[in-house]
Amino acid sequence: MMPTPHILLVEDDESDVTFLKRALAKVEMTFPLDVVGNGRLAMDYLAGSGRFVDRATYPSPTHVLLDLKLPEKSGFEVLEWIRGVPALKELRVAILTSSGEGPDLQRAKELSVDCYLVKPMSFALLVEVARGIDLWIRTGQIPGADPRHPKRDLGAVH
């Protein structure tokens, strides 16, 4: 039986946090979502250390929405750390980043992220991304990388 989903959003841009929450609300995602603003805190949260010791208040996340460009520890550093922790083997990770940079995409693949999502410019498209995230959490179905061209690999079209 799959545990009840609990989402950790790692994002330092407050506007982005606001919009994603709004978009997720718009698609009526109901799972609990916690937010941390840098990579170091993300690692603490996932490890249940530091101020996140109390698992009653801060339950173990099942899914992580990870920005790449973060203060303290970058998204990739967090991701590499996750891949080295056996207890986090079941953790699902989605990269949520500003641009479809080829090298980033490549590195994310090497670290076998579950999905790679690009933050769209418009709110309307962000709602589509949120819909994909909701579906992914509920069913495990992987959404297309770029909501504008859902079937295409990023890096190629701009």
Added chain:
Amino acid sequence: MPTLEMEPGNGARILAVDDVEAKRYAWERILTRAGFRVFTASTGSEALIRSKENPDLIILDVRLPDIDGLEVCRRIKAESSTSSIPVLHISASLITPEDRTAALEGGADGYMTEPVNPEELVASVRALLRMRRAEEEARKAAREWQTTFDTIQDGIVVMDHQGTVVRCNLAFLELSGRTMTELLGSNLKTLLLNDLNLESLRFPDGTTQSPERRTAELRWRERWIRVTLDPIQNHGGLGGSICIFSDVTGRKLAEQEAREGKERLHYLNASLEERVVERTQRLQTVVRELEAFTYTIAHDLRAPLRAIHRYSEILVEEFGPKLEAQGQDHARRIIRGAEKMDMLIGNLLDYSRLAQSEINLQRVRPSEILTEVVPHLMTDSSPLVPELAVDPNLPEVVGDRVLLHQIFFNLLSNAIKFVAPGVTPRVRVRGERLEDRVVLSIVDNGIGISEDSQSKLFRVFERLGNAKDYPGTGIGLAIVRRAVERIGGDCGVESASGQGSRFWIRLPAPGPREGDPR
């Protein structure tokens, strides 16, 4: 007298001086017959005058009426222009040994007493002439030798078996800075003790002497001198030595320069490698910094843009009624501005990445790429649906799929965008193979491009249409050119204002299909 005739006088000129005419005649006759040329004088003073006519020999009577013969001889010998002329005195029979001695001491070269036997006279004259010739030759040889000795650039010193200077040349005087007086009779090794250490050469010291040549190269003040010491071979004994001082400063300096040059070259080689490594590292640092810079632009510049865009959207969506028409229009303009900036950032990133990204050259069907591109072409700016005709069977090319995608996307976007208002864009893609190249053309019915503008067209930020009618970032064709060049092709345009345009790209054609090309 056959003996006289057998040895001719070689035309030597003889001055015969005698106050008695009969005797002058006799001398003249005897000597002329012997092959000499004779001229005469009858007094001492005449003899002194005629002696200036360069006779080869003078026959001089001791007793003359005006000046005594001995005095005439003395004056001839004292005068430098005549001093080398041999003088043969002839005197009367009764003469004392004292007279004879006085004559010879006065400088006479021979002395005969009358009566003079003609054969004896000729023989004596000849003997004296031979002597003179030998002396002259010796003098000449000595002059030649001294000149040679002094002309030689090397310093030369001749020493006796004890190492005492017997002779030296001008070059050595100059080299040593000594005078001839100082040098002659001095012991060379002792004299030069403060200047040069000649110990290794084993100079002659009166008891031993090196039997063979010895050399050393020594520093002498600012110069380098090669000193060569050669023994003079003397039967069984110590014959002295010749010491030659050659200035080898030039050669030494050249050697030193060559050595230094070699060292410097070695150093340069080593430092060149270092510099290459260093510069490569610096370049890599710059590339990394550039990548970081690009990354920063991609991520950080877009974040505030998203906020602007989305808040404006929410403003229109949720507060629309309160904004009224004008407020809504302003908010939409903000959204369009943000979109345009996003596009600009995206295009600039594309352009900068083109130089760095790895490419994968392979056989590609252009039609496949076109099929991918067409759905993404922006058409919302025009209400008219563009008509796109792609020739069937476009020839295959060699290229990178991602780059080809960018090339076609930008070329087709342009072709559709730049049409006169109210005109349906019609675009045709055709292609032909020319030897090892494929030329693909995108032909449109757009507004065309004037000849002046065509050369600027493929540069970054060159925009031809005005921004209001034809929005864009001015990077599209620069991306096309850079992408085409990375594949190893080129591109261009043919157009005239109002006539539509043909953009062409020329790419490598694949080889015959067998195995994977490239």
